[in-house]
Amino acid sequence: MPASCWAWCSAPTPCRSKPVLQVTFHGAAETVTGSQHLIDMDGTQLLLDCGLFQGRRAESYERNRQPPYNAQQVQAVLLSHAHSDHAANLPTLQRLGFAGKVHCTSATKDLAGLMLRDSAKIQVSDTEFVNKIRRRHHEPPVEPLYLPEHAEAVLGSLQSHAYNEKFSVLPHVAATYQDAGHILGSASIVCELDTAGGLRTIGFSGDLGRNDMPILRDPVELDTELDLLIMEGTYGNRQHATPADAVEALAGVVRSVCESGGRLIIPSFAVGRAQELTYWLHRLMEAGRVPRIPVFVDSPLASGVSKVFGDHSAIFDEETLAFIGTHPQGALRFKELTYVASADESRALNERSGPYIVISASGMCEAGRILHHLRNNIGDPRNIILIVSWQAQHTLGRRLVEKQPRVRIFGEEFALRAQVQVINGLSAHADQAGLLRWAGALRGRVKQVALVHGELEALQALRTQLLAAGFPVVHIPKMHETLHIP
Incomplete structure (x- = not known):
């Protein structure tokens, strides 16, 4: 398969040839919640984020309780920041058998400690409150998504890193964090994978902040060649007020x-x-x-x-x-x-x-x-x-x-x-102009873009602008769709 050929298919449909590297989008695909992007390199699996899906209560509960992959086979998580839609389903991953490290920045580690403990308490207290109402309507009770002990187990797996510091994630996998300017400790990620077919590099924007906002520094642009850029598009069709x-x-x-x-x-x-x-x-x-x-x-x-x-x-x-x-x-x-x-x-x-x-x-x-x-x-x-x-x-x-x-x-x-x-x-999210400004630093250096973390209309508008700006291929993956990278 030539290097310029990129095949998309809906998992788990088999493809004609085994890929060296693939990414499956298990969350934040044509929506803004539940960020989970699974990288698989010949059986070596790592997640970019592990967030909660939010929406209709019953649907959210089921989607969060049982992710569509084997948690025991996930060997590491690269966490972009400590918002619940990116990090708060880590205790479920642990409950289902995950035993690897969760990598993040130092500030994200401190924030995640607070956020995950709080999330576990809310899971328990909200379930108790809902069950009182369900009993009045003679409906069966529901179980919490996870318990405080699951959150505590995750916290023991957190491993922090400084911005601009390349670190080893797994054998043949390294990563670097750059300041995304979204919340304290938020990061864009460059992930380098030494595959059987050679070095492949995946960039992940995480959630991008805005220039000239209070408290945080402006987002840092990535400075590298990328085989794939996974980029957020929350406000891909909007311009913010100043x-x-x-x-x-x-x-x-x-x-x-x-x-x-x-x-x-x-x-x-x-x-x-x-x-x-x-x-x-x-x-x-x-x-x-x-x-x-x-x-x-x-x-x-x-x-x-x-x-x-x-x-x-x-x-x-x-x-x-x-x-x-x-x-x-x-x-x-x-x-x-x-x-x-x-x-x-x-x-x-x-x-x-x-x-x-x-x-x-x-x-x-x-x-x-x-x-x-x-x-x-x-x-x-x-x-x-x-x-x-x-x-x-x-x-x-x-x-x-x-x-x-x-x-x-x-x-x-x-x-x-x-x-x-x-x-x-x-908003702490970049608008269309901010997204294009950040991506512009990578013009001519990216083979492929996958737009995530946005509703379809916003992603389509951003795709149009990126194509006009010279990015050769821009996809909008559907939920559970897999991108094969030769």
């Missing part, structure tokens, strides 16, 4: 809820987005652009993550370091801010009069304390639900964005009377 415009929109929402006397409920990823929101609210109040009202970060995970951010301030951008220099308490601490620890403190917020702000996880409104805040605040038109991150199809967050008149929370139906507002400009 950070300044997005922050002014945030200020406007805060002022609106102050006028109504209501509550501002912000679903947020506990890792990354909660810290950015806290930082911007600090800056806005400091500058007198919004009233000084109470801000509650109601997520034990987000509270712990904020401490990890402080431990890794050496990789902050210059603007944030300058702000910290004049605020000894740090960028993520200020008088009006309270980190809510216990469930009792969380419940007590429902008795408190507005105006105030609650930032709570999870970002797509599929689990965690945010569900309780939505349940208690969704029916009051004085309140505002502010969506500041991507919402996958079939999630509660997407239904709120669509302003569906009635939504289900914990299996019960509620009328949506609260206001819903959306600010996309605060």
